[in-house]
Amino acid sequence: xxxxxxxxxxxxxxxxxxxxxxxxxxxxxxxxxxxxxxxxxxxxxxxxxxxxxxxxxxxxxxxxxxxxxxxxxxxxxxxxxxxxxxxxxxxxxxxxxxxxxxxxxxxxxxxxxxxxxxxxxxxxxxxxxxxxxxxxxxxxxxxxxxxxxxxxxxxxxxxxxxxxxxxxxxxxxxxxxxxxxxxxxxxxxxxxxxxxxxxxxxxxxxxxxxxxxxxxxxxxxxxxxxxxxxxxxxxxxxxxxxxxxxxxxxxxxxxxxxxxxxxxxxxxxxxxxxxxxxxxxxxxxxxxxx
Amino acid sequence: xxxxxxxxxxxxxxxxxxxxxxxxxxxxxxxxxxxxxxxxxxxxxxxxxxxxxxxxxxxxxxxxxxxxxxxxxxxxxxxxxxxxxxxxxxxxxxxxxxxxxxxxxxxxxxxxxxxxxxxxxxxxxxxxxxxxxxxxxxxxxxxxxxxxxxxxxxxxxxxxxxxxxxxxxxxxxxxxxxxxxxxxxxxxxxxxxxxxxxxxxxxxxxxxxxxxxxxxxxxxxxxxxxxxxxxxxxxxxxxxxxxxxxxxxxxxxxxxxxxxxxxxxxxxxxxxxxxxxxxxxxxxxxxxxxxxxxxxxxxxxxxxxxxxxxxxxxxxxxxxxxxxxxxxxxxxxxxxxxxxxxxxxxxxxxxxxxxxxxxxxxxxxxxxxxxxxxxxxxxxxxxxxxxxxxxxxxxxxxxxxxxxxxxxxxxxxxxx
Numbered sequence: 199x200x201x202x203x204x205x206x207x208x209x210x211x212x213x214x215x216x217x218x219x220x221x222x223x224x225x226x227x228x229x230x231x232x233x234x235x236x237x238x239x240x241x242x243x244x245x246x247x248x249x250x251x252x253x254x255x256x257x258x259x260x261x262x263x264x265x266x267x268x269x270x271x272x273x274x275x276x277x278x279x280x281x282x283x284x285x286x287x288x289x290x291x292x293x294x295x296x297x298x299x300x301x302x303x304x305x306x307x308x309x310x311x312x313x314x315x316x317x318x319x320x321x322x323x324x325x326x327x328x329x330x331x332x333x334x335x336x337x338x339x340x341x342x343x344x345x346x347x348x349x350x351x352x353x354x355x356x357x358x359x360x361x362x363x364x365x366x367x368x369x370x371x372x373x374x375x376x377x378x379x380x381x382x383x384x385x386x387x388x389x390x391x392x393x394x395x396x397x398x399x400x401x402x403x404x405x406x407x408x409x410x411x412x413x414x415x416x417x418x419x420x421x422x423x424x425x426x427x428x429x430x431x432x433x434x435x436x437x438x439x440x441x442x443x444x445x446x447x448x449x450x451x452x453x454x455x456x457x458x459x460x461x462x463x464x465x466x467x468x469x470x471x472x473x474x475x476x477x478x479x480x481x482x483x484x485x486x487x488x
Numbered sequence: 489x490x491x492x493x494x495x496x497x498x499x500x501x502x503x504x505x506x507x508x509x510x511x512x513x514x515x516x517x518x519x520x521x522x523x524x525x526x527x528x529x530x531x532x533x534x535x536x537x538x539x540x541x542x543x544x545x546x547x548x549x550x551x552x553x554x555x556x557x558x559x560x561x562x563x564x565x566x567x568x569x570x571x572x573x574x575x576x577x578x579x580x581x582x583x584x585x586x587x588x589x590x591x592x593x594x595x596x597x598x599x600x601x602x603x604x605x606x607x608x609x610x611x612x613x614x615x616x617x618x619x620x621x622x623x624x625x626x627x628x629x630x631x632x633x634x635x636x637x638x639x640x641x642x643x644x645x646x647x648x649x650x651x652x653x654x655x656x657x658x659x660x661x662x663x664x665x666x667x668x669x670x671x672x673x674x675x676x677x678x679x680x681x682x683x684x685x686x687x688x689x690x691x692x693x694x695x696x697x698x699x700x701x702x703x704x705x706x707x708x709x710x711x712x713x714x715x716x717x718x719x720x721x722x723x724x725x726x727x728x729x730x731x732x733x734x735x736x737x738x739x740x741x742x743x744x745x746x747x748x749x750x751x752x753x754x755x756x757x758x759x760x761x762x763x764x765x766x767x768x769x770x771x772x773x774x775x776x777x778x779x780x781x782x783x784x785x786x787x788x789x790x791x792x793x794x795x796x797x798x799x800x801x802x803x804x805x806x807x808x809x810x811x812x813x814x815x816x817x818x819x820x821x822x823x824x825x826x827x828x829x830x831x832x833x834x835x836x837x838x839x840x841x842x843x844x845x846x847x848x849x850x851x852x853x854x855x856x857x858x859x860x861x862x863x864x865x866x867x868x869x870x871x872x873x874x875x876x877x878x879x880x881x882x883x884x885x886x887x888x889x890x891x892x893x894x895x896x897x898x899x900x901x902x903x904x
Contacts, residue, residue, distance in 0.1 A: 235903060237583070237587055238561040238562065238564070238565045239561065239564050239565055239583065239584055239586075239587030239589050240586075240587040240588075241587075241588075321734075324732065325732065325733065325737065326728065326729045326732040326733060327727065327733065327737070327741060327746065328737075328741075345729075346728065346729025346731060346732030346733075347732065348674065348731075348732050349674060349729040349730070349731035349732020349733065349881075350729060350731065350732070350881060351878065351881050351883050434674070435554075435674070435675070435676070437674070437676065437731065437874065437877050438673075438731040438877035438878060438880070438881045438883075439874045439875065439877045439878035439881070439883065439884070440874060441878075441881075441883075450558075451870070453561075454557075454558040454559075454561050454562065455557065455558065455866055455870055456866050456867040456870050457561070457583070457866050457867065458867065
């Protein structure tokens with residue numbers, strides 16, 4: 199072995215070891231577990247072949263979870279990416295002066311707060327008997343709109359999604375603020391001389407110039423939606439029934455409540471494949487964008 | 489110089505060896521009470537135990553009810569199991585025992601007959617599987633309908649003896665502008681307490697025994713649908729949208745007089761000291777025409793298990809003896825409101841008049857029925873509770889709920 203090859207091996211070995219132990223081993227082990235039936239308590243496993251996957255195909259809860267993840271992704275892209283970009287463009291305007299920094303910090307603040315704390319606070323906001331939201335609706339004469347936001351199948355998933363948007367929009371906005379700061383100012387000056395207003399400048403300069411960040415933000419948001427857990431887990435536990443169940447909460451419930459570890463491993467495999475597909479799509483789109 | 493180093497080394501070794509071996513014993517304890525008044529009580533008991541047993545140190549970890557149910561599964565499946573941990577009785581405990589994760593406590597009881605006789609024998613039974621005792625009770629509990637005596641007296645109402653009378657009481661309360669029954673089912677276990685009660689009153693005991701057994705459970709008896717129909721009838725007396733409210737809010741709303749009744753546990757009496765009205769309670773009334781047992785009390789002991797993997801079984805057993813001693817039992821009732829299963833612990837000195845009544849109810853109830861969520865296999869219980877959430881939301885019928893329960897029971901039977 200040459201000196202260079204030896205150096206490469208020595209330097210990359212710790213990395214390979216860490217990635218191997220903490221990423222690849224659990225991944226492979228999870229696939230193995232997905233072909234078994236076992237309890238969280240019990241050391242004994244029973245091979246069941248493709249039974250867990252066959253059950254997945256016919257499980258109505260999985261379908262609900264996929265629909266909810268789709269909703270999560272669509273609304274997150276709309277709110278976080280689209281609205282986040284508009285917000286970033288506004289907060290990058292010169293006329294805001296020092297207020298721009300303040301407002302950026304204001305919108306970014308929820309990002310640094312613990313999602314557990316946020317979810318608990320929103321639980322109180324959403325309370326049907328004493329919650330702030332229903333009280334506000336009554337105060338402005340919209341008492342008829344009062345709902346048990348987290349307690350009704352029709353609204354639970356949207357109430358959960360709303361919390362995620364409130365928390366995450368600041369992060370995506372900051373990504374766009376950074377991207378917008380990299381756009382040469384003379385493009386805007388030239389457009390202004392040509393008579394383009396702020397809206398035209400946004401669509402013809404800002405959007406094309408932050409295209410790469412747009413893709414990155416979209417992929418982050420969509421993969422985040424596929425793996426979302428904390429918000430639905432804390433706010434609704436996936437209920438009422440399964441109405442706000444997403445893939446990760448169903449996996450967790452199967453593993454640690456229903457004691458079906460093999461089935462939970464199969465759901466984890468589905469989550470892995472879904473995120474993998476989105477990531478591959480990202481790489482492809484990113485390559486094309488470049 | 490070498491001689492000096494050698495001397496120092498021997499001195500150091502001698503110093504290490506002089507420390508008694510038991511000085512290193514550290515017991516891990518995992519329980520479900522991070523909140524007052526329970527945690528301060530447990531901490532003070534541990535401090536007393538450590539003072540009396542200088543060689544043993546106890547380190548605790550604790551998370552609330554629902555999180556505990558999840559986390560205990562993770563830690564018991566790991567290599568770092570707690571030596572002593574909280575346990576619900578019934579199927580919940582048997583699941584752990586079947587997996588070989590809990591120690592047989594029979595030898596401990598046999599070795600200390602005087603101490604063992606102090607524990608109410610009926611409370612050990614729900615921790616006993618195939619003749620082996622896997623857990624010991626620390627708390628006796630029961631479920632009753634708590635009511636606001638002031639509201640009842642204002643409206644001239646009395647404690648209902650039958651389901652029909654309960655519905656009449658609800659009607660009177662509704663007409664007077666009160667919410668008759670407060671209920672929160674956001675955490676699904678609260679549903680299981682109601683459904684367990686309706687099943688107990690409506691379905692024959694032998695049918696329940698067969699269906700609650702994971703090896704034989706089918707849930708095809710029409711009584712289960714009838715039980716859900718009766719529950720749906722009672723739900724018309726409850727606050728709107730119970731699925732959006734958790735049980736703690738229900739209790740707080742009862743204390744704040746936002747409703748006249750709530751189905752609470754005796755263990756919650758400690759919280760009711762904040763109520764500015766007198767309260768009473770009664771066991772769920774009989775259901776006319778029901779084929780089940782009509783006077784039984786829902787409730788089961790909760791207690792402690794010792795991990796089968798503990799490296800310190802003697803010290804863990806010693807700690808359990810201390811925890812479930814007459815002295816600690818009396819303190820438990822006095823300081824937390826929890827009713828101790830240790831004989832002589834619940835007296836006029838340690839308990840309030842209400843707790844004494846509750847104690848009598850538990851002792852006279854005979855064979856109590858266990859909380860449904862801990863009596864059933866967890867997959868079946870999950871199907872039941874999720875289904876009833878949708879029943880309350882008007883999205884499922886009783887028949888549809890039971891179809892899901894039957895499917896879950898089929899799957900459990902098939903997996904054995």
